[in-house]
Each structure stands twice: as structure tokens, then as C-alpha cells.
Amino acid sequence: MTYSSIPAINLPMHSSFSEPNSPLKEVLGEKWQTASCSDLGDNYVKPGPLAKAKFNALRNKREAIDRFLKKHKKEDLSLYIDELRDFAISSGGLVDDEFRAAIWPVLAANLVQNDDLDDVSSSYDSDFESAQSDFDEESPIFEELTELTLDELKGHKEWNQVELDVHRTLSRFPPNISDTHRDVLQTELIPLIVRVLSVNPRFNYYQGFHDICLTVLLVCGEKDALPVCSNLAKNGAFNNYLLKTLEKSVVRELDLLYVILSRVEPTLEKVMRSVELGTMFGLSWPLTWFSHSLKQYQQIVRFFDVFLASSPLLPIYVSSAVVVYRRASILSCEREMPFLHRLLTEMPSELPIDAIIKDAVYLSKLMPPCLLKTNYMNEYRKIVAKPHRPTVKTIPRYALQFMFVAGTVGAAASFFFFKQIHPL
């Protein structure tokens, strides 16, 4: 993607990539309201065969999704979950917000479970079951959640914190949303989040979960956002984050980032390890599915397409792909922890999203989660421990050995010495 000479001004607003039209829920229609892919249009990028091909591919995809949705309008879309996942993951994602509004609820109801080897059998079952019924005994069903009154919700222990965070989300809204509309959305968002938290009394809200709910609300609207968010909280990656401490959930997942890097980019991994960078730079990536750090609305929803359609660990693979993509900047950055931390927390505004997603999916096939967490993790620990072991361990050990040998020799010598003296 080259944006070197962009005729930035004089363009109609709807053809902008960074300022998409209002992501309101709209009825599927003939007319394309949200022009997410027109950034590849003739007047935007220098016309060239590659740009044209990309544009056409995206247009074809948009038409294909539209045809698909029209064809199966009357049926239960979860029957076609594989097709929908394919649409979501492949280049361009679900293209338009109106498609997303229709497809996200289906994807969220059929989330991919942990694809660990021992989980494979059960994940097929849950694909079916979770779509039809809530087999989670204790959790209230959606009707009950919607029935909770505002006062009941306000009594929730997390209401205040959620309110604080939601009031600070101004910059997360696409700029073409009017102030009044934004106010409405913000007032809808607080009860939405607290309702989701009420799904399980053991859920602990974390700052960042509001970013997830906000994105879903923007795309799906108030009514559909609740089931989507509760499904994500119950069956998705966020279940762990909401139930366990961050240290035992997200931080451990992020540790895998180093395991991945050590296998694909050993030099990069060494640099990051040598300055003790840690993983805090990417903390918000899995916690908010990148919605906290990405700067463009279209990039955020594109990532959500993929994450809704793939294994809960994919955000970690995407994080690795992002780090690898920024290889050159990392290597040329000052070799100090703070600067690398800042470099990585600030996401560049232009990201080759499709390439990164493709690499992440490729990485997840190359190193599936089950191997990553076991064998590869152990191997990585060995790599980390290797060069330092001698300096830590050998000094006391040799010292002991030396003392032992010296002691024995000394004892033997004095024994002989005294033996020779004694007879006299």
C-alpha cells in the first residue's frame, strides 16, 4: 500500500478510510451505505494494476456476501458457520458494517472454543449447543438480563467504574457520529456492560472490557450487542480475563508471544529480552482486541471479524505478527526498555491489516496453541535459562567442591603429619 501522494482534500467524505460513515445498523439493501473499501478506489490510490485488483477483489467479496445473505435470508445462519467464518477471516473481512451487524451475532453464538487437542471432541458439540441453548446452569438467559431494571444495574459493584470509563471514551467514536448520537450510545453502553457483567456474579470488570462492548454496540446496535457481548464474556477469550486475575490469564498468554518470536524472529526476541521489555506494551492488545490502540475504526472492526471467527488465542498470534511487522523500527530503536515500550504501545496508523492477519493465521497453524503452551514453551525456557545458568549456579557449586577437596586434602595431610609426630 503506498499512500505517498494522496489527493487528501476535495474527496467526498464517504470514500475515506479513516472516517467511515456512521456505523449505524441498517437494513440490508441494494445501496452501499458504508464505503469501507473505497479507499482502494481509482481516485484514492494511484491507479495501478495491483490497486485495481485489490479493489475488484473487495467489491466481488462484498457482492458475494450480499448474495449469500440474501440466499439464506430465511434460514438459520448458524448452519453456515463455516462459510461465515471464511468470509470473516479471508482478505477484507466482512467488508461492510451492515454485514457485520448481521453476521457478528451468528459468529458470537458459535465461537470457536479452545482448539487444544484434548478439546477437539467437545468443541464440535459446543458449536451446536451454544447456538441453541444456554447450558450454563447458573447464568441467567438473555431475557432475564434485559429485564434487570436500571436501578438494579446501578447497584452492581462495578457500575461506578464502568461509568467512569465510558465517560472517557469520547475519542473512540468515529468522527462522523454526532454529539447527540454519541451521548445516546454512551448512555446505552453503561447498562449494556453491567448487564454483561451480571451474566456471572464472579465476573470482575477490567478497564478495557468497555472498549470491546463499545465496538460491538457501534456495529450491532443496542439490541444485538447484549447477546454478542455476553457470548464473548461467557465462551470467548474474555471469560478468562473476567474470571481470573490478569496475571494468571492475559499475562500468561502474552508470555507466549516471546515463544512465538523466538521461533520466527530469534534476533528480535533476543533484543526484546535483553532490555527486559516484558509484555506490558501489548497488554491492551488481547484485553481489548486491539480496539484500544488502533487508530482507525475500520481496522478495529476488521480485527473483530477475525477474532470472532477464530480460536481465542489468535490475538496473541496477531500480536506476534504486529511485532514482527515492526521489526525494522524495533531494531533501529534505542536499546532501552522505555523507548521500546513506547514504540510498541503506539500503533502506527497504517497497518497492512490483511497481511498481518494472514501471517497470524499462518503462525497459528505452524505453532498450534497446544504445542505452544507445552513443548515450545519448555524449549523456550531452556533457551532463556541456558546462557545464565553457569554464572548463577556454578560459582557456589565449584566453591563447595573446592572446599570439600581442600578440606579432605588438609585432613589427610594433617593426619599423616600428626601420625609422624605422634610416635616421637
Next chain:
Amino acid sequence: MSEHHVNLPAPQFSTYATVIDPPKQVTATHPDEMVTPTQSTQNPPSQDVSHTVSSTPVRVPYPSAPPAASSVPPPVPTPSASIPKKMALAPPSNKTYKLKRTFKVIIVGNAAVGKTCLSFRFCCGRFPEHTEATIGVDFRERSCVIENELLRVQLWDTAGQERYRQSIVAHYYRNVNAVVFVYDVTCRESFNDLALWIKECEKHGLVSDSEVPRILIGNKCDVECQNRVSTDEAQMFADRNNMALFETSAKAASEADHVESIFLTLLHKLQQSKPMHVQSQDERQQKEQERLILKANETGNVEEEGFCC
């Protein structure tokens, strides 16, 4: 396109191996100062019609995260505010200094008391338009020259929510040179919770009689409120804990100099407290050993508990 990728056998990241980020990200030690002028030259119309967001040119990034705000400031109504004024004591760009020191300062306090705004005010000289909840830890830096010595202040702006307190923020207490506690004068809870934050600090060896200076800032003093934390009470608390108290506001323009002076006071204190402390080889090795032992313990723990996901 995905099929294309699957067919490729080599695990190379050929798609973008040569892509290099724009140089500003690599070289800028003050991203805001360096980016703002270039941005205003790129799109001059944004200053004339800055009150309507829709009229900004197409390629202005979607303003989302606070880091974004720091690198590309959103159009500000008054043109004078969009031109970065020279920061006090800022080092001239053409001079190099023999004496250099870096100070690590951590800012802690409850959620939404204004930690991000205070650090932003100090490092970038203005009040950020929109801030979001901080997730994890953000880093900001400012360089000052005092007595011919280049001092770099690294501010670590932490997340305030309790969930982040133990597991995440804890990593950042190591080797800090100063701690800034922040509370909201209009929010009693944030004042009451200071005790918890102090306890948390003491867990990491930052006790009141140590040489690490600690200061207390009551933020948002421009906000009218009946139930505000009184200055006397705060002063008593500060005295008890051997801290200096400041009441200020990161937002009010009239208090801007005050925020500046608070941090510069701290900086002077830091500058005098440890004259020329250079880490010796022995010290470094000792630290390294401690770290390794800690790390070995950590990995041991992880192995015991196993991986759950």
C-alpha cells in the same frame, strides 16, 4: 489471496519484510514537538475550519488512543494552542551534554483521578483533549537542563483500577527514583485509598524514610464540590507520611505553571539527592544476579501451576 499464502512453503514474512515505519517513530524523543509542525504544514485548512471535525482532510488518523493524541494532536480551537510553545528548561537541540542522568518516576492513584492528564501536562505542556482509561502502563518523557546537566525524566503513568494494581503496576516499582501519588480532591474515596497505594509502595521497598522522594498531588482543584477533601486534612496526611502536598489542576490553564513547578521541584530534589550516582560494575552484576534468581523462582512457579487458558 489467502490460498496464495498457504501455497508458499517458506515461513518468510516476505509480504513486508522491508517496510520501515516513518522515521518520526524511531527518532523522535519528543513526538509531539516534532510532529505538530509537520502536520500543520500538511493540512493548513484544518486550522481555519477546525471547529468542524468533518472538514479535516482524509488521512488524519482516527483519533482513538491517548498515545495517538500525543503524536498527532487533534485540531484545537485556538491556533495559538496548536503551536507547541517551548518547554521550560528544554535542552537546545544543537548541544550535547557530558553530564546526563535519567530519573524514573512512577505516578499512582485511583482510577480517573487524572494521572494521565497530569503527566501529559508536564511532558507535553498542555491538557489532552480526550483521555481514555489507561490500560497497563504508559510511558512519557521530558528532558530538562539544570546546572549544565541533561536530566531525562521518565514518567510511568499507571492504570488506576484495582485489578491492575497488583499484577501489572507492581513490575514498575523497581528502580524508581520518585513516586507521585495522585488523588482527586472531589472524590473522597480516592483520598482514602491513598493508604492502600502507600502500602503497595512499601511492599516494594519504597518506604517513607528511604531516599526515594514521594509527593502527593490533589488534582481537579478547579472543580466546585461541596464534599471536597479539605487541604488541612490532606496536609496532615501528607505530614504523617513524610510527603510534600500540592493541590492543583491539570485542566485549568491558570494552574499550568503550578503543575510545571511541582514537577520541577521534584526534579531539583532528585538532582541534588544523588550526586553523580553511576552504577558500578559490581552493582550491576549484583542486580543481575538478584534478577536471575527472581526469574528462576518465577519460572519455577509457572511450571508448578501449569498453564491454564
